[in-house]
Amino acid sequence: MKFAVVGGTGLIGSKVVKKLDAGGHEAVPHSQSTGVDVVTGDGVENAVAGADVIVNLTNSPTFDEASPAFFSRSMENLLEAGRKAGVRHFVVLSIVGVDQVPELDYYRAKTLQEEILAAGPIPYSIVRATQFMEFVDSILSWTADGDTVRLPTTPIQPIAAQDVADAVAEAAAATPLQGIHNIAGPEVFALDELGRITLAARSDSRTVTTDDTAGMFAAVRGDVLTGKADASLAPTRYADWLASR
Template sequence: MKFAVIGGTGLIGSKVVEKLNAGGHEAVPHSKSTGVDVITGEGLENAAAGADVIVNLTNSPTFDEASPAFFRQSMENLLRAGQKAGVGHFVVLSIVGVDQVPELDYYRAKVLQEDILTAGPIPYSIVRATQFMEFVDAVMSWTADAATVRLPATPIQPIAAQDVADAVAAVAAGEPLRGIHNIAGPEVFSLDELGRITLAARSDGRTVTTDDTAGMFAAVRGDVLTGKDDASLAPTRYADWLASR
């Protein structure tokens, strides 16, 4: 099978391309660096031509109120190019619990992306993942100073990027789900606890202070960002991931 992996040079995309090609498929990475622009539409028809599957792993450059416009325009352009090329399966990567945090602009934008896909002309699959282990440093940086990291006690279930890529590749190589496949890491932590574990593993002397008003995840209610009974659990544990870095 031939796959057009849009956003195929990024953290997840590059791993999806590698996984699919290792499985005997032809996966071609596309991004701005290869001449494909999902907003202007430049290069999209050529990227979709001959593809059996489009895997869309592009992301909004911001997490604010500008993100819905990005996802609307990019999805409309990609669906148009895919339909013209006769693509039979369209896959996107989303977030576990994304439809339960309407307070966040970015999460509402990802719901919009899902809605455009499900209403579109191409059979589809949505893979929803929990928070990436690779993003923990960025999350801590939002509310950190030289001595302290402030984090809410929001429950999360971190998953390694490689495990996400493996799941996306498996779904993309299968029949369209016309629905959602949830994936999560094997362990649940509160975000403040995860911060303490991370700093201790790195002998970082800063202190984590629990602050349920700090950062983007302060808006999350309860355990909506954790995998429920229908989620497939990935194998990589956070301590093992940390040790491998």
């Protein structure tokens, strides 16, 4: 099969392309660097021409109130181009619990992306993943102040980017789900404890202070960002991922 992997040069996209190619498929990466702009529509029709499957891994450049417009416009352009090209499957990567945190602009925007896809003309699959292990450093930086990092106790179930890419590639090569598949890492941590583990593994002398008002994840209620009983658990443990880095 031929796959148009839009956002195919990024963290997840590049791994999805490699995985699909290794499986004997033809996966073509597309991004702004290859002349494809999903917001203006420039290059989109050419990118999806001849593809059996669109894998959309593009992301909004901001997490704020501008993000809904990005996902709305990009999905409209990709769905219309895919319809014209006769694409048979459209896959999107989303976030576990994304529809349970309406306080966050970005999560509302990703929920909108899912809704547009489900209402669209192409059979679809949505892969929802928990927070990437690769993003923990960014999370720590959001609330760092000198020698202190403030973090809430929000439960997090981190997953390695490679495990996410494997799941996306598997979903893309399969029959459309017409629904959602949840994937998660094998362990749940309180975010403040995850921060302490990360800093200790890197011999970072900063101190993590528990603050349930700190950062984006302070808006999360309960354990909505963790995988539930229906989630597939990925194999990579956080300690092993840290050691590999």
